[in-house]
Amino acid sequence: MTAIRPGLPRLPAVHAALLEVLAVRSGNAWLLTGPARVGKRALADVVAALHNCARPGSGPCGVCASCQAAALGAHPDVLVLSPRTVTSTGKAARRKIIPIGAVLRARDRDKDYEVHVYEFLEVRPTYRRRVVIIDGAEYLNAETANALLKLIEEPPHGALFLLLAEDVRSVLPTLVSRSGRLGVPPAPESELERLLIASGQSADPELLAFAAGRAxxxxxxxxxxxALEGARHLSAALHEGLWQSLEAAAALEKTFSPALHSEALRFVWRREPPAVRAAADLALEALQEALESYANPGLSFQVFALKLRAAFGVGG
Ligand SMILES: [Zn+2]
Known part of the structure; x- marks a missing residue:
């Protein structure tokens, strides 16, 4: 671990080791790729802090005015873009994208993002360098990516772009070719254990197994x-009966965060036979599709529970 003070994210050693490369001022853009929740965003936050730190060492000093602003998550030189769920015109389906309105003030379409990249980069940095973090580069559509390309090639005031994505193949090639690329790997379990304990949390084995190295x-x-608790509760209820299953599904709906809960459910099912897991996976995909196409959520979760009971061989 680095000597980063509380407030700025704590990085596992394998990520802190990447700072040496990412601290170099010459690059305009980095594409950081790695599995969901591996810690790309925390790394990007620390890189942004490092490029603005008044006394940078192997990491940001943690005490200068810039680092204090970064620790509060309110750094004037850092802009984070993440995808929004939008309804595509004429269709009911929702999809996640980073629209052109995130980069320029587009007429009638500028309500989604308050600060646009162009405007943000027109202003001189308060500290040392403006940094744009794109948390979900795979969600940049061609129109948005094109608007960004010019800025990445000649960034005003030497700004830095940090593009984060799970898979390089899902990022538009024009962006990939203009960025330095760096893989963000999972960390050893002992590292995550240390991070949990350092933040005053208990390092329970199930949480560590679920994390699988993802900081x-x-x-x-x-x-x-x-999420694990909700997944376990639903899985147990499937075997208890129809009513219990529907009730557990309704409870899950109240807190359902699609990406995290899907991972938790798959983790809880990991020791089931392959055929059961495959059928349960299909039910989960159908649920996500239904939710994305504005189906009635309550009904969708009921159907999900019924399909899961069938998958586990406990219902008709
Ligand atoms: Zn500092």
Missing amino acids: GLIADPEAARA
Whole structure:
């Protein structure tokens, strides 16, 4: 671990080791790839802090005015873009994208994002360098990516772009070719254990197994534990009866966060026979599709429970 003070994200050693490369001022853009919740965002936050730190060492100093602003999550030189769920015109289906309105003030379409990249980069940095973090580069559509390309090639005031994505193949090639690329690997379990203990959390083996080396997952251990609990509760209820299954599904609906809960459910099912897991996976995919196409959520979760009972061989 680095000597980063509380407030800035704590990085596992394998990520802190990447700072040496990412601290170099010359690059305009980095594409950081790695599994969901592996810790790409925390790394990007630290890189942004490092490029603005008044006394940078192997990491940001943690005490200068810039680092204090970064620790509060309110750094004037850092802009984070993440995808929004939008309804595509004429269709009911929702999809996640980073629209052109995130980069320029587009007429009639500028309500989604308050600060646009163009405007943000027109202003000189308050500290040392403006940094744009794109948390979900795979969600940049061609129109948005094109608007960004010019800025990445000649960034005003030497700004830095940090593009985060799970898979390089899902990022538009024009963006990939203009960025330095770096893989963000999972960390050893002992590292995550240390991070949990350092943040005053208990390092329970199930949470560590669920994290599978992904530092981002233990950054919010309460959410991860709650998702596991919801997944376990539903799985147990499937075997108790139809009524219990429907009730557990309704309870899950109230807190359902699609990505995290899907991972938790798959983790809880990991020791089931392959055929059961495959059928349960299909039910989960159908649920996500239904939710994305504005189906009635209550009904969708009931159907999900029924399909799961069939998958586990406990219902008709
Ligand atoms: Zn500092």
